[in-house]
Amino acid sequence: MNQALLARLFKSIEGSRETPLIKVAFSIIEDERKKGHLRLADKLNTILSSNIEEGGKSMLPLRLVKDGQYKIPVDRRYRLPLATHVEHEYLRHEMVLTPEVEEKIQRVEKEYFARERLAHFGLKFRKKVILYGSSGCGKTMAAERIAWDLGLPFYKVRFDSIISSYLGESASNLQALFESIKDYPCVLLLDEFDIIGKQRDMASNDVGEIHRIVNILLGLLEEYDGQGILIATTNLEGSLDKALFRRFDDFIELPKPGEKEIFEILKISLSALKTTKKVDLKSFSKKMLGMSYAIVVKIANDAAKKAIINSFSEISMDDLNKAFEENESINR
Numbered sequence: 001m002n003q004a005l006l007a008r009l010f011k012s013i014e015g016s017r018e019t020p021l022i023k024v025a026f027s028i029i030e031d032e033r034k035k036g037h038l039r040l041a042d043k044l045n046t047i048l049s050s051n052i053e054e055g056g057k058s059m060l061p062l063r064l065v066k067d068g069q070y071k072i073p074v075d076r077r078y079r080l081p082l083a084t085h086v087e088h089e090y091l092r093h094e095m096v097l098t099p100e101v102e103e104k105i106q107r108v109e110k111e112y113f114a115r116e117r118l119a120h121f122g123l124k125f126r127k128k129v130i131l132y133g134s135s136g137c138g139k140t141m142a143a144e145r146i147a148w149d150l151g152l153p154f155y156k157v158r159f160d161s162i163i164s165s166y167l168g169e170s171a172s173n174l175q176a177l178f179e180s181i182k183d184y185p186c187v188l189l190l191d192e193f194d195i196i197g198k199q200r201d202m203a204s205n206d207v208g209e210i211h212r213i214v215n216i217l218l219g220l221l222e223e224y225d226g227q228g229i230l231i232a233t234t235n236l237e238g239s240l241d242k243a244l245f246r247r248f249d250d251f252i253e254l255p256k257p258g259e260k261e262i263f264e265i266l267k268i269s270l271s272a273l274k275t276t277k278k279v280d281l282k283s284f285s286k287k288m289l290g291m292s293y294a295i296v297v298k299i300a301n302d303a304a305k306k307a308i309i310n311s312f313s314e315i316s317m318d319d320l321n322k323a324f325e326e327n328e329s330i331n332r
């Protein structure tokens with residue numbers, strides 16, 4: 001059938017997901033997809049989804065803000081939210097950073113606060129930021145801290161919902177999510193962004209589809225000019241498509257902590273307890289060089305917990321060394 005005619009026909013179909021005609025329409029979409037008519041299948045899917053009634057309400061538009069309330073869009077097939085919200089009070093924000101990283105994060109925050117002044121001069125604040133660095137070095141935490149400092153709602157994208165097993169729907173999921181935040185000031189975290197690149201390992205017949213999703217994501221990133229901040233995180237700078245990198249306004253590396261930062265973290269983490277006279281946090285910090293922030297925090301907490309459980313009033317060097325040995329192999 002002629003594509004325009006098919007689209008017109010689909011526009012006239014209405015009802016719930018259980019309506020026989022809707023079921024037939026979905027099987028036509030699947031058929032078109034199998035034939036490789038992906039663009040047509042997506043177009044028909046969008047038309048049909050907007051006409052489906054659910055509890056008297058159309059599933060679209062998928063806007064976070066509806067009647068003054070924000071509503072997270074869901075994937076069309078499984079109704080799973082495409083992002084999760086983290087309440088303000090649960091945002092981790094007390095970070096120990098090198099002055100260079102602190103300055104870069106503060107620059108993002110300052111530009112957001114000065115957004116109106118910048119706009120006056122035809123300039124835009126940094127609104128698409130990529131944070132990269134090895135695991136446990138505070139990428140997610142930095143995104144949370146930015147949301148905390150700016151007083152913006154924080155959402156974390158669920159790539160598992162976005163990259164649905166019906167690949168043709170991933171594109172519409174992504175579109176729905178970006179559309180939903182267009183006019184809504186929030187921090188949207190695209191955590192483990194490299195998952196998009198990693199999907200290339202999938203079965204070869206899915207590769208074309210993955211490229212299409214990456215292209216759609218590129219387009220959405222390019223077009224994003226919303227009122228909030230998009231933050232993507234990745235462990236591997238190199239694994240990301242170069243084209244994807246170019247779409248960001250800022251790249252901030254979150255390195256492993258240096259001796260000074262390790263010392264600071266130990267002091268903070270152990271501050272609720274006393275340490276014995278023999279504890280030399282300075283040389284212990286040196287010993288921990290090369291470890292991630294997450295492991296440093298874990299070692300300090302393990303040592304503190306051991307002292308508390310054994311009802312010791314002070315943390316000893318032995319507690320710290322034991323915790324160090326136990327965690328040493330995890331990360332260097």
Ligand SMILES: Nc1ncnc2c1ncn2[C@@H]1O[C@H](COP(=O)(O)OP(=O)(O)OP(=O)(O)O)[C@@H](O)[C@H]1O
Nearest residue numbers: 095096097134135136137138139140141293294297
């Ligand atoms: N700069 C920091 N200051 C204080 N604590 C930190 C810092 N960075 C990380 N941490 C600690 O490490 C934990 C893990 O951090 P986070 O989840 O942000 O790491 P990540 O880089 O996102 O890791 P992954 O790539 O594995 O997701 C935090 O909960 C916190 O305890």
